[in-house]
Amino acid sequence: MMEPRNRVVRLRRFGGPEELEVADAPLPTAGRGEVRVRVLASSLNYTDVLIRRHLYPQTARRQPPFVLGYDVVGCIDQLGDGVKDFQLGDRVADMTVLGSNAVYRTLRAARLTRVPAGLDAARAATLILSWMTAYQLLHRAARVQRGQRVLVHGAAGAVGQALLALGRLAGLELWGAARSEHMALIRELGATPIDYQHEDFTRVLPGGFDIVFDGIGEDGYRRSFAALKHGGLLCAIGYSAGVQAQRGMSGILMWIARLYLWGWLPGGKRARFYSINLMRALHPAWFREDLERLFELSATGAIRPRVAERISFDEVAEAHRRLEAGGLVGKLVLCPDLPLRRDGAARAEV
Template identity: 45%
Template sequence: MKRVVVQRFGGPEVLQVVEDEDPRPAPGEVVVRVLAAGVSFTDSQLRAGTYFHVPKPPFTPGYELVGVVEELGAGRSLLHIGDRVAALTVWGAYAERVCVPEAEAVEVPEDLDPAEAVCLVLPYMTAYQVLHRVANAQRGESVLVQGAAGRVGVAVLELGAAAGLRLYGTASAEDCASIERLGAVAIDFRSEDFVARAHALPGKGVDVVLDGIGGPLSLRSFRALRPGGRLVVFGHYATLSHGRKSRRGWFEWYVSTAAVAAWGLLSPRRRVLAYRVQKVHERARPLGVGGGPRDPDWYREDFRALLDLLRGGQIHPVVAERLPLSEARHAHELLEHSAEKGKLVLVPYGAPGAG
């Protein structure tokens, strides 16, 4: 089979396609023939070596997939050969075949386009869980989304509209119109002060800020909260510069994260919470505080909720381009310019839905 390998940390040029033996499932695993593997900003962080707990090269990137079960590992299984499933792999999805723990495979209706369905696995799941599992946003509350024109940002706006939230989103001037079309109030981050805009609202701040960028922006995001508000920090976009690791960005991210975590712990009326999608089974906790009980059913429940919203026409995953595995490097080169156009998807077996 073919798979993509990160030979060393760096830019898109470090991605190479190699031939390898087909994987064999261990007990409790299934072999999945990949129909669609999402290409995400998180994959570029893995490639650059800035993501938490990134494996050492060489490794295969790929955070999310939709595919067909081809082989079952030893032991009892609720899945069957031929079942279509989705999985949050964190890495490994850029391949023709992947071994996936059965417990982490979620069934996908066969009539859905695999490229659209894979959009639910990471960006829409992240959006759904930061809104409903972590921030616990309630109908009528105000939510400010940082980087609202990105894939997760757009997903938050669609999901927030479905949940009856009052939405605000920061974006560049050229993206503000698309933010407004999604029903949110757009804030041009270059020419407007989102903190001042938030404090001009009747509650003198917003109920929730969702910050997937991190760094010094998180400090200002905290200031935009009203008393009783919640800041959810769920990304570290600021650690990359032009697709490569930024040492200055890492330093600023760590310093700012420590500061905003301290503010959240010391503030009696505002909370700061952390979220990472690969820790989806761990309940929301204050930023900087470990531990917490686990709930292994969350991901499956939330994926089914997203499928219902997709069926109901309340969310609209947009696929910008479908590319073969051989063009993984090109897909990563497109990442910095394609977020506003939709999701980039690798389709190892050609036409969408093939197989």
């Protein structure tokens, strides 16, 4: 019987999408306490762009070449010694940060979450980073209460859409800031749209918002802080404005440090920077519990994560260009089982 072939998406050096290559790689072997999975889906995230451009603090010390891939849904095809809670053929999920844009990879069994039977692998993959970030922001970081007034920046993005969908389930009164072409989408998600290019969000709600979720960081988060009511909370989740302004790693770290200091300022307002990796390190049980909850919500149709397109290995570099250009309504998901696309036909969906 022929040995399975492994292929990976490797970053040769920090830079643009042209630095990505699809390469053959050795087939990994599960060690003690590990499983090997055949990858079914691995979503492409804007965070992958930051890693590729050397702008992501959590991977700042890693030097290329290395394999990209922040999350994974896979089918177990090999068990390492000491693994008792899983069987061959089980479908599992994990947040890996690196290494999952591959056909095969190994994973630590203790970190895995089961994927329910019948839940589409690509849709499950969309939940691991973006929807988990949104869920933990709402219920772990901000601890939202029904009826609170909440502003979401970047509301048409992956995390923004998840915040609106999950916020509506939590009974929040929601506003979503986005480009004018996304106003209908924001309404569809149950929020009051704000065209951030033409409206001043600091004046939308007299008295201010209870909570602002900001993944943009425009003007160093100052305007978001100003939009809060007395006692309000700013939850920062990113810094895409700094990335677009071509700030380097030192500038990004300065933004994060400033936000931590703001948490000590007088005036009754608070600020907090959320990191999904730090949250998982501090509370590992929460990650599995929250991901299981998201899988359940998706399986029952309570939430509907959007897959913009399923892509094959030959489309990854172009997918990174699309991520950087912005405007995607759903997730691009790498599905290694897809054949190379030679006819130019799209695989778009909703």
